[in-house]
Structures are given as C-alpha cells and as structure tokens.
Amino acid sequence: MGVIEEGARKSGVLWLSLDRQRLAWHVWHDGAIYLVTGGDEQDLPRLAEAERVQVTLRSxxxxxxxxxxxxxxxxxxxxxxxxxxxxxxxxxxxxxxxAGLPERWAAACTVVRLTPQEPA
Structure with missing residues (x-):
C-alpha cells in the first residue's frame, strides 16, 4: 500500500488547493478518493470543473x-x-x-473522483 492510499484510508479529511486551501471529507474507494460537493454538502468551488487539483494528506x-x-x-x-x-x-x-443521502446527492450535489497522478 502506497503512502497516498494509506494516508487517505487512515484520515477522513484532506486539503484541496482550489480558490484557497479547502478542507474536505472524503473516502478512499477503488484506487481513488471520492467526495461530495454542492447542495447542503461541503462547498468546494470549481472542483467539478477542474481537470486537476493539488491534494494534501496529513497524518x-x-x-x-x-x-x-x-x-x-x-x-x-x-x-x-x-x-x-x-x-x-x-x-x-x-x-x-x-437514509435519503443518495437521492439528495443525485438531485443537488456532485460526486467527484480524484485519481492520484504520477509526477511528470
């Protein structure tokens, strides 16, 4: 297990570089980080429109x-x-x-997958 997977599994929060550093809750699933934004959930401006984002995991x-x-x-x-x-x-x-989270998310939120990229 790599340091990214291990860090993402152990901590339920991370930092995203968006308009500023934003704290977000997430889950690690199937080799990637998943999170929800919009509606009544966490506000992560312009994340869904981005191609890439910088992620910071903390111990x-x-x-x-x-x-x-x-x-x-x-x-x-x-x-x-x-x-x-x-x-x-x-x-x-x-x-x-x-009990109604999936339906509420489908109506008002965006689920985003963040796939770690190898350095260029």
Missing part, C-alpha cells in the same frame, strides 16, 4: 503533512456508480437524512 496521528500530490478530477455519474455513492453515504457523519 492522522500528529497532523504533519504526509504527502502532496496532483489528482485528476472526474465527475462521477451517480446512477452508474452506486457502490461508490453507497461507500460515501456510509462514511458521511452527522447527516440529517442518512
């Missing part, structure tokens, strides 16, 4: 920067990826409507 143990990497950004077709949406819904803490 869950001491908060130190573990790894920084670029990731390809891909909007997920939620209807075609029910497994990824289910994994995200399971990890969503304090949701006021836990």
């Amino acid at each position: 869950k143990d001491n908060g130190a920067r573990l790894v920084v990497f670029d990731a390809a950004v891909e909007v997920v077709d939620q209807a075609a990826s029910p497994e990824a949406v289910a994994v995200l819904a399971k990890e969503r803490l304090n949701a006021p409507d836990a």
